[in-house]
Amino acid sequence: MSGKKKYKEAVVHIIIYFILIINTIVVVYPLLWNVLTSFKTNTEILESPWRLPKGFNLVNYINAFTKAKIGYYSVNSVLITVLSIIILLFLSVSSSYVLGRYKFRFSGLIKNVYMCGIFIQSIFIVIPLYIMMSNLGMDDNRFWISVVYAVLQLPFSIYLLTSYMKTIPREYEDSAMIDGCGYFGTLINIIVPLAKPGIITITIFGFFSFWNEFPLALTLLSSEEKKTLPIGLANLMEIQRYATDWGALFAGLVIVLVPTIVIYSLTQKKLTSGMQMGGIKG
Amino acid sequence: MKKSIRRNAFIAFCILPSLLLFSLFIVYPTINVFKTSLYQDSGLGNKAIFIGLENFKAMFKDEVFYIALKNTGFLAATTIAPTLLIALFFAALLTSGKIRYSNFFRTVFFFPSILSFVVISILWSFIYHPTMGLVDSFLGIFGVELELPLLGNKYTVMWALAITMIWQAAGYYMVMYMAGIDSISREIYEAAEIDGASSSQQFWRITVPLLWGIIRTTIIFIINGVITNSFTIVRVMTNGGPDRDSEVLLTFMYNHAVNANMGYAMAVVVVVFIISIILSVVSNRLTGEHAVEM
Numbered sequence: 001m002s003g004k005k006k007y008k009e010a011v012v013h014i015i016i017y018f019i020l021i022i023n024t025i026v027v028v029y030p031l032l033w034n035v036l037t038s039f040k041t042n043t044e045i046l047e048s049p050w051r052l053p054k055g056f057n058l059v060n061y062i063n064a065f066t067k068a069k070i071g072y073y074s075v076n077s078v079l080i081t082v083l084s085i086i087i088l089l090f091l092s093v094s095s096s097y098v099l100g101r102y103k104f105r106f107s108g109l110i111k112n113v114y115m116c117g118i119f120i121q122s123i124f125i126v127i128p129l130y131i132m133m134s135n136l137g138m139d140d141n142r143f144w145i146s147v148v149y150a151v152l153q154l155p156f157s158i159y160l161l162t163s164y165m166k167t168i169p170r171e172y173e174d175s176a177m178i179d180g181c182g183y184f185g186t187l188i189n190i191i192v193p194l195a196k197p198g199i200i201t202i203t204i205f206g207f208f209s210f211w212n213e214f215p216l217a218l219t220l221l222s223s224e225e226k227k228t229l230p231i232g233l234a235n236l237m238e239i240q241r242y243a244t245d246w247g248a249l250f251a252g253l254v255i256v257l258v259p260t261i262v263i264y265s266l267t268q269k270k271l272t273s274g275m276q277m278g279g280i281k282g
Numbered sequence: 283m284k285k286s287i288r289r290n291a292f293i294a295f296c297i298l299p300s301l302l303l304f305s306l307f308i309v310y311p312t313i314n315v316f317k318t319s320l321y322q323d324s325g326l327g328n329k330a331i332f333i334g335l336e337n338f339k340a341m342f343k344d345e346v347f348y349i350a351l352k353n354t355g356f357l358a359a360t361t362i363a364p365t366l367l368i369a370l371f372f373a374a375l376l377t378s379g380k381i382r383y384s385n386f387f388r389t390v391f392f393f394p395s396i397l398s399f400v401v402i403s404i405l406w407s408f409i410y411h412p413t414m415g416l417v418d419s420f421l422g423i424f425g426v427e428l429e430l431p432l433l434g435n436k437y438t439v440m441w442a443l444a445i446t447m448i449w450q451a452a453g454y455y456m457v458m459y460m461a462g463i464d465s466i467s468r469e470i471y472e473a474a475e476i477d478g479a480s481s482s483q484q485f486w487r488i489t490v491p492l493l494w495g496i497i498r499t500t501i502i503f504i505i506n507g508v509i510t511n512s513f514t515i516v517r518v519m520t521n522g523g524p525d526r527d528s529e530v531l532l533t534f535m536y537n538h539a540v541n542a543n544m545g546y547a548m549a550v551v552v553v554v555f556i557i558s559i560i561l562s563v564v565s566n567r568l569t570g571e572h573a574v575e576m
Contacts, residue, residue, distance in 0.1 A: 094296035128314035212398035
C-alpha cells in the first residue's frame with residue numbers, strides 16, 4: 001500500500017470518528033444536561049447551561065414529591081404499566097398460540113383483522129373511545145385504561161408472537177398431548193417456556209409503549225390522583241410557563257427517565273433483535 | 283367427537299376474549315369516527331343530528347384547517363429526507379465492520395426512540411429556551427446573539443419542531459436499516475472490494491438498491507409517525523402557538539373535540555386517514571421502479 005493511500009485512509013478514519021462522536025454528543029448531551037440541571041437551584045439554572053451544579057442539591061426532588069405530586073404519578077404509572085403488561089401477555093399468548101398453530105373457521109380472517117389493527121393509532125380513535133367509555137362508566141379508571149393499553153398493543157404483539165410460535169417444532173406438543181397434558185397444560189407447560197424469547201420481546205415493547213403513553217392518558221384519566229407521569233410532567237410544563245419553578249420539572253423528567261434507561265440497558269439487544277423480527281416486512 | 287368439542291372449546295377460550303375486547307375498544311370506535319363525521323354532535327349527550335358532508339364543507343372553508351394541513355405537510359416534507367439519510371449513513375457506517383465500538387454507537391443512537399414524547403418535548407423546549415437554552419448559549423460562544431424565542435416565532439417554530447422529530451426518529455430507522463444490511467450477503471461487498479469499488483460506490487450501488495424494499499416501507503412509517511407523533515410534540519412544546527402558527531391536524535382535531543365539536547373533529551380524523559393512505563400509495567408508486575429483486 002502506498003504512503004499516500006494510507007494517509008488518506010487515516011484522514012477518512014478521523015473524520016468518521018469525529019462525526020460519530022458529534023452525533024453521540026447530540027444524543028447524549030441533552031439527557032446529561034437534564035440530569036445535571038435537576039441538581040441545580042433556580043438561580044443556578046438561569047446562570048449558564050454549561051456550568052456544573054454546585055453540589056448534589058436534592059431540593060428539586062423533594063419538591064417534586066411534596067409539591068408536584070410526582071409520587072402519585074409514579075405509583076399510577078407503575079400500576080398501569082404492570083397491569084397492562086399482565087393483560088397483554090394473557091391475551092396475546094393465548095391468541096397467538098391458537099392463531100399460529102390451529103386452523104379453524106375464520107382463523108385467516110381474524111389474522112387479517114389484527115394486521116389492519118396495527119395501523120390504527122390511538123390518537124385517531126381516542127375521542128370516540130372516550131365517549132363510549134364514559135357512557136359505560138369506564139373512564140377515569142386505572143383498570144380500564146390498562147385494558148385499553150393492552151388491547152391497542154395487541155395487534156402488533158400477536159403479529160410478532162404468531163410468527164415466533166410457528167418456529168417451535170410441533171413434536172414437543174405432540175408428545176405432551178400423548179402424555180395426557182391436555183390443551184391448557186400443553187400451552188402453559190410446553191409452549192410458554194419455549195416461546196419465552198418472543199414473550200420477553202413483546203413485554204419490552206409493551207413496557208416502553210405503556211410507560212410513555214400520552215394521548216390516551218390525557219383523555220381518559222381526569223382525576224388528579226389517577227394521572228400518570230407523562231401527564232403530570234406535561235401539567236408541570238404548563239405551570240412553569242407562568243411560575244418559574246424549573247427544578248421540580250427537571251427532577252420529574254429524571255424520574256421518568258431512570259426506569260427507561262435501566263430497562264433499555266438491560267434489554268437493548270432483545271429490543272433491536274425484536275425489531276428485526278417484526279419491524280421489517282418489506 | 284369428544285376431542286373435537288374440547289379442541290373447539292380451547293380455541294374459543296383463547297381467541298374470544300381478545301377478539302371481544304378488540305372489537306369493543308378498537309373496531310367500534312373506528313367505525314364511530316366515520317359515522318360521527320357525518321353528524322352534528324356535541325358529545326355531551328344531546329341528540330346528534332345527521333348533516334351529511336356539512337362538516338367537511340365547513341372544514342374546507344376553515345383557515346385554521348389549512349394552517350394545520352400546511353404544517354403537517356411541512357413536518358413530513360422536512361423530516362423524511364434527513365431522517366432517512368442520517369439513518370442510512372450511520373447504518374452503513376456501523377455495519378461496515380471497520381468501526382470499533384459500533385455496538386456502543388448503535389445503543390446510544392437508538393436511545394431517543396424509546397423515550398417518552400413528553401420527555402423529549404419538554405427537554406427540547408428548554409434546549410430552545412431563549413435565556414437558559416443550549417442552542418442560544420451555544421451560538422453565543424461564536425458571538426451570535428439569537429435573542430429570539432425559537433418556539434415563539436412563526437418563522438422558526440416549525441423548523442424547531444422538525445429538528446426535534448428528526449432527533450427522535452433517526453436512530454430507530456438506523457437500527458431497521460442495520461438489520462436489512464446484515465441480511466445482504468457479505469460476498470457481494472467482498473466482490474466489489476476486489477473490483478476496486480470505493481466505500482461510497484458500494485453504498486450507492488449495493489446498499490441502497492438492495493435495501494430499497496425496506497427504505498420504501500420506512501418512508502411510509504416515517505410519514506405516519508410524523509402525522510401521529512406531531513400531536514404530542516406540538517401539544518407539549520407550543521400548544522399550537524404562537525397564535526396558531528404551529529397547529530397540526532391532530533392538535534386541531536383534538537381542540538375541536540374538547541370544545542364539544544365532535545362531528546367536525548371526526549371529519550378531520552377522516553381526512554387524516556385519507557391523507558395518510560394517499561401519501562403511502564403515492565410514495566409507494568414513486569419509489570416502486572427502483573426496486574431490485576434479491
